Amino acid sequence: MSVSPVLALTTGEPAGIGPELAAMLAVAPVAGSRVVAVGDPELLAERAARLGLALEIVELAQHEAVPAAAPGRLLVWPVALRAPARPGVLNTANADYVLETLDVAIAACRDGHAAGMVTAPLHKGVILDAGHAGFRGHTEYLRDACGVEEVVMMLATDSALHALRPGWRGPAALRVALATTHLPLREVADAITGESLTRVLRILDIDLKRWYGLTAPRIAVCGLNPHAGEGGHLGREELEVIEPVLAALRAEGLRLDGPLPADTLFTPRHLEGVDAVLAMYHDQGLPVLKYAGFGSAANITLGLPFPRTSVDHGTALDLAGSGRADPGSLRVAVALAAQMASRSIIQ
Structure with a gap:
């Protein structure tokens, strides 16, 4: 029996819908994948409770074996928030937290602990306002972190x-x-x-x-x-x-x-x-x-040494904490990353 690839899921802007999308995904995991969320466990637990989702939060170290996906269990590689996060309220103090989640996921992929990464949406403006001049987004950040000329x-x-x-x-x-x-x-x-x-x-x-x-x-x-x-x-x-x-x-x-x-x-x-x-x-x-497929599409970064996919939407600050966010695009992104990672494992 083939083993499902491990995917690092960065939970994105903590004031946005990323944390609750990760919680929704854990309630009904995507077949053929083992997802480990990268984020603050307390934030993820709070957002799940706000939505009335019964979740078991399991913290893992990167060197630990990742168990099979199970409905209602959210695996987490923990990264600590820099300041409390409120749904819909941006805070520049957490910009470094968002970038650290990316760094942890990139390191997991490069070190072989994950076969690919999936990213929930971040907020470029708050990262720029926090003093990270020149930040252009996930795509360019991943390019530079992986040392490739073009993505x-x-x-x-x-x-x-x-x-x-x-x-x-x-x-x-x-x-x-x-x-x-x-x-x-x-x-x-x-x-x-x-x-x-x-x-x-x-x-x-x-x-x-x-x-x-x-x-x-x-x-x-x-x-x-x-x-x-x-x-x-x-x-x-x-x-x-x-x-x-x-x-x-x-x-x-x-x-x-x-x-x-x-x-x-x-x-x-x-x-x-x-x-x-x-x-x-x-x-x-x-x-x-x-227009053809909003909410059922995924963003893919080509040219990296590992698969990376993302949702096709933004942080949706107005929906954060409401329970009305749609996890459809995240599910597509996870399924696609799992397919890509499985192909690279086979090859």
Whole structure:
């Protein structure tokens, strides 16, 4: 019998919904995974009690064996809050706590105590306000902590399009990766260089093979400008940057379509047979995916030495402590991380 992979689950901003999502997950664990929450045990117990969830909190040291998942039992690698946390009320004193949970989960993955990590949402603003200048988010923090040159942000959903569009002929799973992530729009064009786009597409191709078992993934690439530049009349980035990169990588054997106009790429005819879409910037590709499957999608960081997934939503401070938070996206993220980790174990 195969052993379910251990996943480190960071519980995110303590004033947000992350702690209660972890508690909800423990009540009904995702099959095929062993999840260890990384956070403050007292916070998790308090949030579970607020929601009326009967949970046994079990604290573990990282070197201890992780037992099989059991409904109603929440395993925890403890990290202490810096200050008491109230639902919906941000406190910069706990910014270092949030970053420590990430550091503990990263160390667990790198040291072999966990096969992957899943992250509940954090609040970038409170971390910046606490003095961590330059903090951009989970994706960039993980890149720097793991010492890799480039990572790629990708969101994926599996079945939402079939429910949304009867007769859909596109992919069973919609996967949208980003050439740039959290940048002001005026900086996007300058950030898309031949070197960066080449790195992103190579990582996307490699990790679609590594984590999804695709032997020759087909990637559709968006243009940057309306109508993919209209032959240079609406911008020259397609002619001068994107098309030369795609031609060079096709010569290496990558299966790449594009650059294609983003306003028509996300239609059944263009998505049929496509394994992933590469959008040039955050709000070019993600609104489509979130419209199709918000709450049933996961955020994936490609290019790391281990699987990392996350929810597709934010801290939802207005819902914290109310019991109205939906754990659906977290369950998708855990299931996907478990599948990815199992594939890496097998390989």
